[in-house]
Amino acid sequence: MASGLGDMGAAARALVVGIPREQGAATPGGALLFFPLIGLAIGAVAAVANVALQAAHPRLRGVFVAAVLAGAGGAAGLRSFARAVQHLWAGRVAGSAAAGWAGAAGAFALKAWAIASLSPSLAPALLFAPMLGRWAMVVCAYGARDAARPGTGARFHREIGFREFAWASALALGLLLGTLEAVGVVVAVAAAGTAVALRLFWHRRRGGVNWDMVAATGEVAETAALVVLFSV
Numbered sequence: 001m002a003s004g005l006g007d008m009g010a011a012a013r014a015l016v017v018g019i020p021r022e023q024g025a026a027t028p029g030g031a032l033l034f035f036p037l038i039g040l041a042i043g044a045v046a047a048v049a050n051v052a053l054q055a056a057h058p059r060l061r062g063v064f065v066a067a068v069l070a071g072a073g074g075a076a077g078l079r080s081f082a083r084a085v086q087h088l089w090a091g092r093v094a095g096s097a098a099a100g101w102a103g104a105a106g107a108f109a110l111k112a113w114a115i116a117s118l119s120p121s122l123a124p125a126l127l128f129a130p131m132l133g134r135w136a137m138v139v140c141a142y143g144a145r146d147a148a149r150p151g152t153g154a155r156f157h158r159e160i161g162f163r164e165f166a167w168a169s170a171l172a173l174g175l176l177l178g179t180l181e182a183v184g185v186v187v188a189v190a191a192a193g194t195a196v197a198l199r200l201f202w203h204r205r206r207g208g209v210n211w212d213m214v215a216a217t218g219e220v221a222e223t224a225a226l227v228v229l230f231s232v
Helices: 002-016 029-052 058-072 076-089 096-117 120-141 162-180 182-206 211-231
Strands: none
Touching: 002 029, 029 058, 029 120, 029 162, 058 096, 058 120, 076 096, 076 182, 076 211, 096 211, 120 162, 120 182, 120 211, 162 182, 182 211
């Protein structure tokens, strides 16, 4: 019980304060089991804000709810997204840091637009987009190689095993499909496809992943889930 509570606390710290960038201070592998649950809590905050602002102009509501969504997660996802883009283009493009933050701003704007465009019947789905984003982080990290040691075959995080992957997947997909049914299948496929595609991309371009890449994957998957919810 104490170990489980400790892992849940580690998951909350990682997803709100930010995942440690140094491998020596890595988040315990068991914490990833609780990533979807923490994402669900973040989504609950955003869903309440969305309900409270139903009378506001949709665009204003979208921006505010997107800001609440980012703030509830300590803006950790956007920071990691910016750093991942910077890391990707470092040494290749002048102003890579500015490019990183421009990319993060674009992701925020796309998320705000999707939230503003959600139909009232799908507004409760705001609960699940952050949950899927955090689950996508687990999908990206499980069995991945370490970008800090490319070409060595070294695993990114040895403590992230099938137990964490399986339980996180069961929790996220069980809640999603049990609530949204057919729509949930489409959203789950979008989030999973995003996670797998970015995992392959990171491995091809950087030889593996680091924590910023994992968190950036979650940010993109969350945005993809919201865009798909707007589209269905």
